Amino acid sequence: MGKVTGFLEFERLEEGYEPVEKRVKNYKEFVIGLTPEQAKQQGARCMDCGTPFCNNGCPVNNIIPDFNDLVYQQDWKQAIEVLHSTNNFPDFTGRVCPAPCEAACVLNINNDPIGIKSIEHAIVDRAWAEGWIKPQPAAVKTGKKVAVVGSGPAGMAAAQQLARVGHDVTVFEKNDTIGGLLRFGIPDFKFDKGHIDKRVKQMEAEGVVFKTNTIVGDMPAGSKVTNWAKDTVSPEQLKKDFDAVILTGGAEQSRDLPVPGRDLAGIHFAMEFLPMQNRVNAGGKVKDQIMATGKDVIVIGGGDTGSDCVGTSNRHGAKSVVQFELMPQPPEEENKELTWPYWPIKMRTSSSHEEGCAREFAIATKEFFGENGKVTGLKTVHVEFKDGKFSEIAGTEKTYKADLVLLAMGFTNPVNTLLEGFGVEKDARGNAKASTDIGGYKTNVAGVFAAGDVRRGQSLVVWAIREGRQAAREVDQFLMGSTTLPR
Template structure:
């Protein structure tokens, strides 16, 4: 695959970024993709390694050596056919997937991995530019109707696969636009929403119907999940109208931090903060938007969502941004002899961190502190303590408490489960973590405890990656097709 000696001749080339002072002035994507000759060089670095661990490292099992080789040989149209054979939306994964395939790359064992993610993005971006991405409507109609609940990557992937084998598919989305967390969770500077819009247009041409502003079931009282739905549909209505229902609503219940002062004004979940800016970017008017402008911002949570809060806060013009992580600081470089080909434990610095951010590790929040007098109900500071791990337990370091100024705290500590009422409305059995219980067995996979109701994506497996959502959506589509037709030609 690639050039036989390419991995010895060529170095890895990273995608470039706009300078931080420039990109902080807007919310557009700022990654500068590889040029054609650069992508071909990266394709040339792909080794004839015999056992391509990258294939299994990738949750959708992209046929990575093949498309690397095709790019190297300048056969771009064949490359997009190979890429689309396993991945419905490579423009999403080529931007926001953390690339476990690169961690598993054989070359990564003692060198720098092939730039698989950048090659993937180069292929799909060129394919759209050249007009190679076109609707693929089914030539037959089965007469079977499928409802897909949720329009994130799992729901979209399943809907597209099912429509392409002739089923009538309707996607229900409680928000006003299609995309789920791709739309309102991922900042525009990481992935512009026009990428979703053109896929929706393609899917509509393939026969998929989209219904926005529709909540299936009921939201529980006191839910921390934003609900802007204008219409409600009951599971009973769907059961009458559709031959199968796929739950793909994601895991939206955020992890809370019930420390003293949690109810102070100025303490918010990340998913209260991030969607508002995306709506403003789309041209909406957002009343009482949460702004970081001129504020000392503390982001609690060291993952991708926390990083997104950092980048958005800096674009607002925050006075300072600090990100907390409960765990100790990881090593800058992984021990590849111990971790390869698995996802390594190491320090990860995002483009948002590089734009300006203090990072604190092994730190816990003790209290949110309000101001004095008339400002007593507003956040003014945060009390913290250093922590360490002893005998497998987290303990506070004596004498390490400190008080930091904070005008805005954003909780970005992940998501614990789907919105419970969705599963309860359908009567679906849940697992110990509150997710929909549904196995991934080859026969009867993704079926829940309720007849003709399936579940896929984060609502089934818990909070995970976009690439896992696409995989589950594709596999669930095959399971639904088998259920409806007795057999399926869809890939698993």
């Protein structure tokens, strides 16, 4: 259990950041990870609780007390084995997961939780540096073929699990490179795309075939995807050529804001804005890139995507950045007696906010206005949530200048006709209808499974990995009649 008195002797250690004035000049990762000695000290704080709530707080059920103890004992090689036993890509989650495990840490009841995420980060980085992460090709091939549609974390996790038990797996991706929203939605300063590239090489060595620039089904008319996608394949062809199909295409339909003036130039979805910069960072050429340079920027949406827009705008050299959130400002600290071990609602300030951003809460946009067809500002009003709905507060109307407005209000459902093409039944939100019970992830179409955001709606990377792993187990069971894959 690490050091018996460790939780009494040592304080929580946070990962460091490069100074703001340095990091906003580039798009490189700026988190300074723990040293081996610091990670050992954090591991020493773990109490190896009789009921480790952190395990259940983690969507992939990482065996957290075990790898904490192994880091304390400085057995790093065994620590990565334990970590990989539940999580295919700790190099992803160790960077971009919000760490619900830490909210569930027993030490969090009356103290600061263990830095579980920082320990995970340290373990996987050490494992790559030491050359411990290697391909694990199957010893025996089954002769079964599986198609995975979508190469985000759910698709990658499902593909890797199935390849390792001997199936021939092909991943179809409509973009020109692998990774889904990990690749195009999360800025490079939060998550360097080289981490995806290393895993793709590992998976290719394990037998996974990746087919990019390939649309499965039809895209809506006018979709920007068709500007660079080269190939199409029909759902009927996939069902004919493969023994099973897993749909992991994500939920990329951005939530819109249908108020007067929405059609003015200069108002964009976050997922129009963010991928452009990622493509430029990768050395690509982007026509008519949306830039925040010298502009008054309004970001509508207070979540992670909105925060990413803030950080990218700051790196562009925006004149000012203001972020709107419809909900009221949460408390600085949660009431742990009421919320633990669940994820609490409390004030969270991201590294992007620290780089420069004004934040407005309980605010709604009523109208955009502009000149010569371009947005120049917007009108707002403060709101309160009462009787199950938002009501405007009289006398709180205000006007903001805006040369660029970024809509970051979340995502709802898949963007193309993927589900219709396969004949997959949808739930009330427009996502694939498939249960997660034992024997689950099956759609109403025989041999077709769904996992990740395409099934559950917008969620976290760690939930996508969980669903990809679990769906892989159900597919293996479906194909072979039994399975050795963990659930």
